[in-house]
Amino acid sequence: MSEHVPTVYIVDDDPGVVRALVRLVKAHGYQAVGFGDAWAFLDARAADPGPACVMLDLQMPGMDGIALQRRLDGELPVIFVTGHADVPSTILAMLAGATDFLLKPVQEDALLASLERACRCAVARHLEHEEMAGLRERLERLTPREREVMAWVVTGRLNKQVASELGTVEKTIKAHRASVMRKLEVGSLAELVRMADKLGLPAVAAARTPHRAGAGAGA
Template structure:
């Protein structure tokens, strides 16, 4: 089953804007879902689908900045398109992660460029979140001892140093290390370090004696 194409959500309380944007974007092959209120949009919004939101700034009951805040958790790409934009609102929107802040009327080329950029960023964000979720699941499959070995090896410790730190034999650490790599689906220490970086693991201090022949102070 093929993946659904990206969707462009429109949220604007001006019916004429919804009609014109729907015609324009549909004409360029986008799937467009227009909504007259933020509440209507939130009821229909599918967080699992790739796409973007073209959002008005000033609307009754809930303004665009408030809706942007509600969408922050799902990482949805947002383009503001407003006839009442001001510098302070634009700065707030961009600081909160908006892809662009356009004023009505805007050039067709500007809008299309913003839409392509927003959809691309939305797709990359989803891929990154999916990768982190997969890594988290794999890390959760490690035993407590395997997680200790992962943390130390990913920080650049040698097998003999890990063995001394954990009070076990070096050959035992090699077994744990092999199991860690198998569970995480990697083949090198560099890959382990990248995983640690991806999940934001705190770097561990290297042992003072790099040869591992003396005790590291505790």
């Protein structure tokens, strides 16, 4: 999947370290780009939201490594490569989800093993992000009434039961349900339920306060 080859960003205020790491990473077949500070990296990242991971120094002027990791907020896998580690910083980095915490001078085998894990994670996160974006785009195709019907359907209720809850007729619910399935590109109730779960959609709570039978027959 060449379109999903991750970029390895290297952020360190030591130009010599950046050059050495970029050469090493490229020599093993990865795409690598180096930066001397966090802000330059963030500008570049904003222009290229593709799959990526970052190899990051801990102590840098301006925004340090921990602050940058917090700024990323889990968007990218982070590998710390630093010569200034201490226990509190290590704990903070790992608790915030760092893939690895390596000490300079880092052993090449250890770095490459860590990089492989981070790149696999980067591709997985990117694919998940693309999937969620696609699911949200499909969800936007639904009308408010179709979303309301979907909220009841994913509870497992039959069409006639949903019709009763929404104060309409079974034929109307059947038509809405078919439209929901078509617009969301799902072929079964199980797929619809999985999609709702992935999107974090509540079931009946997503619908407006239901009408009861006899409250009106309009759709």
